[in-house]
Amino acid sequence: MSNSPFISSEVYDLDVGINTIDDLIEAYKRIGGFQGRYIAEAADVLLSMYNDPNTTVFLSFTANLISTGLRGLLARFIERGFADVIITTAGTLDHDIAKSMGGKYYQSYFDVDDIEMSKAGIHRIGNVAVRKEHYGPLIEKFVHSSLEELSKIKEEWGVRELLWEMGRRIDDDYSILRAASRAGVPIYVPGFVDGAFGTAILTYNEMQRTRTGGRQVRVDVLKDEHELMDIVYSSKSLGALIIGGGISKHHVIWWSQFAGGLDYVVYITMAVEWDGSLSGARPKEAITWGKVKPTARQAFILEDATVVLPILIPYVVKKLGFRRGVRVIT
Numbered sequence: 001m002s003n004s005p006f007i008s009s010e011v012y013d014l015d016v017g018i019n020t021i022d023d024l025i026e027a028y029k030r031i032g033g034f035q036g037r038y039i040a041e042a043a044d045v046l047l048s049m050y051n052d053p054n055t056t057v058f059l060s061f062t063a064n065l066i067s068t069g070l071r072g073l074l075a076r077f078i079e080r081g082f083a084d085v086i087i088t089t090a091g092t093l094d095h096d097i098a099k100s101m102g103g104k105y106y107q108s109y110f111d112v113d114d115i116e117m118s119k120a121g122i123h124r125i126g127n128v129a130v131r132k133e134h135y136g137p138l139i140e141k142f143v144h145s146s147l148e149e150l151s152k153i154k155e156e157w158g159v160r161e162l163l164w165e166m167g168r169r170i171d172d173d174y175s176i177l178r179a180a181s182r183a184g185v186p187i188y189v190p191g192f193v194d195g196a197f198g199t200a201i202l203t204y205n206e207m208q209r210t211r212t213g214g215r216q217v218r219v220d221v222l223k224d225e226h227e228l229m230d231i232v233y234s235s236k237s238l239g240a241l242i243i244g245g246g247i248s249k250h251h252v253i254w255w256s257q258f259a260g261g262l263d264y265v266v267y268i269t270m271a272v273e274w275d276g277s278l279s280g281a282r283p284k285e286a287i288t289w290g291k292v293k294p295t296a297r298q299a300f301i302l303e304d305a306t307v308v309l310p311i312l313i314p315y316v317v318k319k320l321g322f323r324r325g326v327r328v329i330t
Contacts, residue, residue, distance in 0.1 A: 245279020
């Protein structure tokens with residue numbers, strides 16, 4: 001049976017001696033089923049990816065995660081060199097700025113009376129809550145004040161350029177924008193207008209339109225795409241840790257096809273593939289589009305990122321410490 005194409009490693013019974021992250025990953029390797037073994041496979045893929053000096057690594061994640069305490073974990077991961085490029089969604093900017101400007105987020109519940117919650121002036125993100133005054137107004141104030149300064153430097157900006165500049169104006173050790181700016185990691189948000197950040201740029205420009213001598217800010221939406229094109233075409237190998245779905249996931253694999261596909265890829269998602277959605281699609285589907293190479297090392301974890309990342313990220317950091325990333329923007 002050991003040569004059968006239908007089986008691989010033997011299943012071993014576990015004892016209670018699981019005391020470290022290393023012990024836990026080893027336990028997942030031996031446990032056999034069900035999602036645990038895929039966490040162990042993902043750990044192996046990530047170590048191979050990060051140990052490959054020729055691989056440009058994309059880190060993709062959705063905004064909902066930044067409303068949780070994973071924000072700090074991801075920021076530290078970025079600071080330690082484990083992302084060469086970040087692609088995320090507009091809400092990431094919103095949550096990151098709101099928290100950095102003193103906005104407080106709280107644990108809540110999925111089963112609440114949302115009508116009464118709204119009357120109380122509270123936004124809900126799953127089972128996380130933030131008061132309305134700790135969200136939109138803080139974001140708009142920060143974006144407006146930053147644009148007031150940046151408009152005096154030049155009129156036209158790429159989104160990545162704006163985000164680096166804003167990251168330099170944030171004094172928060174757990175900020176994603178600050179971490180990316182300090183580490184020199186480009187952060188791209190293809191749907192940047194789909195949130196408070198993009199709306200704040202619009203309202204800033206509308207205010208400037210009515211002011212004598214007001215300076216508006218123009219956003220070159222294709223400047224970031226040109227940078228991404230240059231990064232992909234100049235990379236010898238591509239890898240990605242993709243957390244969640246939507247536009248942040250698709251933008252990574254979309255650009256990867258122009259270099260023949262990803263060589264390493266780990267997907268973490270709770271979405272299922274049965275509705276044909278991009279968010280639920282497994283890596284093997286991306287092979288048909290040329291977005292993942294048939295030879296790629298890949299892992300797919302159907303699990304909540306708040307469960308998986310506090311295991312995977314400390315494990316990788318413990319094994320590698322710091323990583324000398326690929327410099328993609330000079």
